[in-house]
Amino acid sequence: MSLEQLTYMFVVGSFGIYIAIAFWSRASSTQEFYVAGGGVTPLANGMATAADWMSAASFISLAGIVSFAGYDASGFIMGWTGGYVLLALLLAPYLRKFGKFTVPDFVGDRYYSSVARVVAVICVLFISFTYIAGQMRGTGIVFSRFLQVEIDTGVMIGMAVVFVYAVLGGMKGITYTQVAQYCVMIFAFTVPALFLTFSMTGHLLPQTGLGATLSNGQPVLDHLDALVTELGFASFTEGSKSNMDMFFITASLMFGTAGLPHVIVRFFTVPRVRDARISAAWALVFISLLYSTIPAVAAFGRINLIETVNGADNTGTAYEEMPQWFKKWENAGLIAWYDHNADGRTQYAAGDAFTGRQHKPIYWGTAEDKVARNFYYNQRHVINPSSGEFDPKVQPFANEIYVDPDIMVLANPEIAELPDWVIALIAAGAMAAALSTAAGLLLVIATAVSHDLIKKTIRPKITDKQELLAARLAAMVAILVAGYLGMNPPDYVAAVVALAFGLACASFFPAIIMGIFYQRMNKYGAISGMLVGLISTICYIAYFKFMGGKPSDWLLGISPEGFGALGMMLNFIVAYLVSNLTPEPPKHIQNIVQNIRVPRNTGSAYY
Amino acid sequence: MKKDINKAQQYWRRNLQIIFSYLVIWFVVSFGFGIVFVDELNQFNIFGFKLGYWFANQGSILVFCALTIAYAIRMGRLDSEFDVHE
Numbered sequence: 001m002s003l004e005q006l007t008y009m010f011v012v013g014s015f016g017i018y019i020a021i022a023f024w025s026r027a028s029s030t031q032e033f034y035v036a037g038g039g040v041t042p043l044a045n046g047m048a049t050a051a052d053w054m055s056a057a058s059f060i061s062l063a064g065i066v067s068f069a070g071y072d073a074s075g076f077i078m079g080w081t082g083g084y085v086l087l088a089l090l091l092a093p094y095l096r097k098f099g100k101f102t103v104p105d106f107v108g109d110r111y112y113s114s115v116a117r118v119v120a121v122i123c124v125l126f127i128s129f130t131y132i133a134g135q136m137r138g139t140g141i142v143f144s145r146f147l148q149v150e151i152d153t154g155v156m157i158g159m160a161v162v163f164v165y166a167v168l169g170g171m172k173g174i175t176y177t178q179v180a181q182y183c184v185m186i187f188a189f190t191v192p193a194l195f196l197t198f199s200m201t202g203h204l205l206p207q208t209g210l211g212a213t214l215s216n217g218q219p220v221l222d223h224l225d226a227l228v229t230e231l232g233f234a235s236f237t238e239g240s241k242s243n244m245d246m247f248f249i250t251a252s253l254m255f256g257t258a259g260l261p262h263v264i265v266r267f268f269t270v271p272r273v274r275d276a277r278i279s280a281a282w283a284l285v286f287i288s289l290l291y292s293t294i295p296a297v298a299a300f301g302r303i304n305l306i307e308t309v310n311g312a313d314n315t316g317t318a319y320e321e322m323p324q325w326f327k328k329w330e331n332a333g334l335i336a337w338y339d340h341n342a343d344g345r346t347q348y349a350a351g352d353a354f355t356g357r358q359h360k361p362i363y364w365g366t367a368e369d370k371v372a373r374n375f376y377y378n379q380r381h382v383i384n385p386s387s388g389e390f391d392p393k394v395q396p397f398a399n400e401i402y403v404d405p406d407i408m409v410l411a412n413p414e415i416a417e418l419p420d421w422v423i424a425l426i427a428a429g430a431m432a433a434a435l436s437t438a439a440g441l442l443l444v445i446a447t448a449v450s451h452d453l454i455k456k457t458i459r460p461k462i463t464d465k466q467e468l469l470a471a472r473l474a475a476m477v478a479i480l481v482a483g484y485l486g487m488n489p490p491d492y493v494a495a496v497v498a499l500a501f502g503l504a505c506a507s508f509f510p511a512i513i514m515g516i517f518y519q520r521m522n523k524y525g526a527i528s529g530m531l532v533g534l535i536s537t538i539c540y541i542a543y544f545k546f547m548g549g550k551p552s553d554w555l556l557g558i559s560p561e562g563f564g565a566l567g568m569m570l571n572f573i574v575a576y577l578v579s580n581l582t583p584e585p586p587k588h589i590q591n592i593v594q595n596i597r598v599p600r601n602t603g604s605a606y607y
Numbered sequence: 608m609k610k611d612i613n614k615a616q617q618y619w620r621r622n623l624q625i626i627f628s629y630l631v632i633w634f635v636v637s638f639g640f641g642i643v644f645v646d647e648l649n650q651f652n653i654f655g656f657k658l659g660y661w662f663a664n665q666g667s668i669l670v671f672c673a674l675t676i677a678y679a680i681r682m683g684r685l686d687s688e689f690d691v692h693e
Contacts, residue, residue, distance in 0.1 A: 071660055071664075074660075074663035074664050077663070077664055077667075078641055078663060078667050082633065082637050082671055084671065085629070085630075088674075088675040088678055088679070089626050089630065089674075089675075089678055090626065093682075207665060208654065210655075210656070211653075211655030212655060219655045220655070221655065221657070221660070237649070237657050237660040238646075238649065243643060243645075246642050247638060247642050247643070250637065250638065250641075250642060251638075254637075272693045273693060274679070274686065274692070274693065277675075277678065277679040277682055277683075278679045280675055280679070281672075281675040281676045281678070281679045284671060284672055285676075288668045288669075288671070288672050291668055292665055292668050295664040295665065597619050597622075598618065598619075598691050599693055600691045600692065
């Protein structure tokens with residue numbers, strides 16, 4: 001069977017399974033639609049949480065980012081796992097005891113205010129839409145790869161599939177689909193990683209293989225450090241970001257993880273408080289299985305990429321001799337080559353091969369167009385090459401290659417010449433990652449609109465059936481908006497997602513923590529805190545990402561991705577001051593706070 | 608009734624102590640070893656890794672897993688001890 005056929009078989013087969021599961025476990029009441037009836041076992045919930053959590057960004061982009069940024073990207077690895085410690089210790093057990101459907105539910109009830117609830121709904125919508133745009137983009141990238149279609153068409157196919165099972169199945173359908181998706185995803189990510197590690201080092205585990213020695217007798221990381229510094233890049237294991245910036249980026253990702261509504265709601269689906277703690281631990285273990293292999297995949301991928309493009313003697317490889325994957329990705333618009341020194345050979349080094357915003361290539365014509373190809377070597381024409389100048393003291397030649405970081409995981413098995421079925425498996429896994437997260441987010445958006453906005457704020461008298469219908473309609477509208485954002489993304493996948501974290505970190509995390517651990521916190525403090533956190537973070541990110549603010553003007557050297565942690569501190573300070581200047585919360589609210597701190601008498605999630 | 612309130616407060620205080628001690632470990636391995644002291648730790652080499660790099664990319668994840676598992680077990684016991692388990 002050809003690679004195309006295998007890929008089709010794996011992807012269509014896995015879609016079939018998801019839709020069958022969704023049909024079998026479709027939701028018939030709002031309770032099932034919102035929290036799967038509250039009867040999910042901790043193990044299943046741990047798996048579902050892991051799938052919900054590990055998005056297109058984790059599966060597709062992260063290894064790519066780590067691959068190109070090395071140590072500088074460790075903030076993602078520590079942040080996206082360390083956040084679960086906060087969830088398990090500070091949030092999950094108490095929110096489960098509180099026993100509501102959504103995060104705005106908690107905020108609205110704990111702060112006895114529909115204003116607080118509406119502010120929370122706005123935060124939820126903002127975070128979830130930012131995040132889901134990245135997922136849709138990820139789906140598009142996978143489709144563009146294996147169906148050889150444009151990214152936009154891929155986004156639309158992804159929208160259709162998510163639509164079927166999220167709208168039909170609700171939380172109940174999503175939970176069991178996510179269990180299946182986790183299995184597909186972890187298998188698809190670790191099998192190629194094992195192959196790759198074994199073929200390069202003889203070790204079985206990527207976690208130890210990264211510290212092993214290559215066939216040339218050099219330790220993997222030393223070899224990689226030597227390779228990249230010779231080409232003018234920063235050292236792989238040391239990086240170039242300031243400690244301060246790293247600290248804030250890691251903190252934003254960590255606290256943001258703990259404040260993400262679609263992750264928090266997963267803990268409403270287990271029966272008891274102790275199950276919430278246990279399933280948080282399971283979730284982290286399942287997540288770590290994937291995350292701890294990422295640095296190895298990234299390092300091996302970078303070594304292979306450099307050695308393929310620059311050849312064994314480090315002078316470049318003739319374009320005609322480049323392997324098939326290089327040309328495939330070029331056709332998909334994610335790799336480009338401009339022959340700066342006109343020697344017909346590809347060369348990869350530090351610096352940008354192309355000019356303009358983000359230094360991405362702009363192709364002339366389409367991939368199919370013969371006229372749009374270079375006369376000599378038949379590569380795609382690119383109209384925005386950089387000057388091709390370089391400093392001969394730091395690198396041997398100018399960089400001629402653009403590689404989109406998003407393709408690292410998808411192309412890795414091909415670069416390492418692994419068997420076809422492994423490559424096909426990756427496509428199915430990447431789809432599982434993008435779809436499971438998109439579905440979880442859609443559910444949160446739908447719930448925020450139907451439950452928090454319509455049922456709890458605008459029209460409290462609607463029936464269960466009408467509310468369910470509203471939830472399904474809201475999910476449909478959300479898919480359309482998400483699709484549009486996926487086709488017109490503000491930055492590449494993981495960067496978009498990083499913004500969602502900043503917002504979650506600056507708005508929800510403090511409001512929830514103080515709601516549990518600080519009995520004196522009242523509605524005035526919580527609302528003003530959330531607004532200050534949200535607005536300051538949005539302004540900072542908007543100014544530096546979209547309005548041309550320069551990195552030299554960063555406050556304390558903190559990049560926009562790291563500002564969420566500072567927004568969170570502002571939130572805490574403002575909330576504390578305001579609440580101490582205003583009356584303390586009513587007695588019955590203080591009793592609720594006392595009550596959620598003790599596990600006994602957990603009801604099922606109720607209105 | 609008064610006794611119950613005292614007991615609940617005691618339970619809460621014990622819980623906060625556990626949370627605090629675990630969060631100290633959480634902070635030290637990630638922000639401490641992985642970021643602030645990374646250059647110092649990179650002087651040491653274990654199993655082919657620079658130690659600081661290893662904490663940032665592998666070690667912290669292992670410790671995080673251990674912390675959440677330990678917390679679930681520890682709190683399960685504390686719940687029974689104070690008779691507040693479900």
